[in-house]
Amino acid sequence: MSIDWPAFTPFSALTGGVLIGVAAAILVLLNGRIAGIAGIVGGLLRPAPREAGWRLAFLGGLIAAPLLCIAAGKPPTIVVEADYPTLVIAGLIVGLGTRYGAGCTSGHGVCGASRLSPRSIVATLAFMASGFATAFVVRHVVVS
Amino acid sequence: MRSGAYAASAFAAGLIFGLGLVISGMANPAKVLGFLDLYGRWDPTLLLVMVGAIAVGAIAFAVASRRSSTLLGTAMALPATRPIDRRLVLGSLAFGIGWGLAGFCPGPALVALGAGKLKALVFVATMVAGMLIFERLEQSRARTPSPAAAPRS
Numbered sequence: 001m002s003i004d005w006p007a008f009t010p011f012s013a014l015t016g017g018v019l020i021g022v023a024a025a026i027l028v029l030l031n032g033r034i035a036g037i038a039g040i041v042g043g044l045l046r047p048a049p050r051e052a053g054w055r056l057a058f059l060g061g062l063i064a065a066p067l068l069c070i071a072a073g074k075p076p077t078i079v080v081e082a083d084y085p086t087l088v089i090a091g092l093i094v095g096l097g098t099r100y101g102a103g104c105t106s107g108h109g110v111c112g113a114s115r116l117s118p119r120s121i122v123a124t125l126a127f128m129a130s131g132f133a134t135a136f137v138v139r140h141v142v143v144s
Numbered sequence: 145m146r147s148g149a150y151a152a153s154a155f156a157a158g159l160i161f162g163l164g165l166v167i168s169g170m171a172n173p174a175k176v177l178g179f180l181d182l183y184g185r186w187d188p189t190l191l192l193v194m195v196g197a198i199a200v201g202a203i204a205f206a207v208a209s210r211r212s213s214t215l216l217g218t219a220m221a222l223p224a225t226r227p228i229d230r231r232l233v234l235g236s237l238a239f240g241i242g243w244g245l246a247g248f249c250p251g252p253a254l255v256a257l258g259a260g261k262l263k264a265l266v267f268v269a270t271m272v273a274g275m276l277i278f279e280r281l282e283q284s285r286a287r288t289p290s291p292a293a294a295p296r297s
Contacts, residue, residue: 004185007178009169013189016168017196023161024197025204030153032208032220035161037250038275045275047283057151058158062251063258065162066171070259076166078256079174080263082246091253091267093242095274098250101235105249106161108236109194114201115209115222122228127240134244135180 024111027058036107037062038098101127149216162255168193171255173247180244 024035031054033040040055066076082090098104101123103112108127112120165171170193178187212220243249248256248267256264 001182001186004178004187007175007185007187007189009189010192013168013192014196016164016166016170017193018200019160019164019167020193020197021164021200021204023157023159023164024201026153026160027157028204028208028214028220028222030215031150031157032214032218032222033154034223035157037254041250041254041272042275042278045272045279047279053147053151054154057154058161059254061155061158061160062162062254063158065159065166066255066259068159068163069166076171076255076259077169078172078259078261078264080246080248080256080261081174081177082248082263084263084266087246087248087263087267088270090242090246090248091270092274092277093238093245094249094253094267095271095276096278097235097237097239097242097274099235099275099278100231101237101239102232103236104239104251105243106251110197110201111205113194114198115205116202117223117225119226119228119232123232123236126233126236127243130237130240131180131244132182132240134241135177136183138245139177139181140183 020106020110021114024106024114028111034107034111036103036111038094038104039102039107042099097127150218153216161251162258164193164197165252165255168196171252171259173252173256175247176249176252177244177247180247 027033027035040058043050044052044055069076103120103123108120108123113124169175169189175187175189179190208220208222214220246267250271253264253267253271257268
């Protein structure tokens, strides 16, 4: 392993990270809710969706963010290397996995870790470990 | 009025969350994969994003845990403490596989969808399909009585 110094962007990482923390703070202190994206989306898909209002408002804000950047003349850089069949498989697994695991990078990784929830810390270690292993297989075993 | 403020704060939280993902570079799956690929040239950016987010989040959740109602006067709806079980671990391991395959997790995928990326639309559509399959499986699990609870005939 070597560190990719040109790719490493510590200042914008911390700035963006603090904004994510502020967003989680607003949602918990004003709405009393966890800013976990998988849980917010999943709650809309239940047989009888509960509290759809705040969920749709949050997701509307999330989707509006890149539009605001584009309107401000700073379109976000988004490079998707995966091909369509891979995206289909990855999407299905992420949908199933985040619901069985009751959280994703935001719910467990940011909010759960902030609350020092043992469940969230275990979940974060699990998806980080399998994420590292999968990236290794995809980038160094399958494609070489 | 309160429901208007409730929706407005949720919208603001979503917007700021999305801006954080864009500014930090985490809306870009190529950058996320640069973090997950430890064996290549490693990009530690994601780690610092989490440090920044958790530093602020830890204060907010410490305050929230001492309150029974929100600043808007509604009830706190924090998750109840549950045990660490097989579903949590296996589900999270599976999620990591999907994350490592494409570099997308739910939040960044929705931001990329907002930016008009067709590939993000495909990912989000199949992610929602996966969540709907979960709901179906949960429903059939709830309908099927467990062997111990089934009446003997």
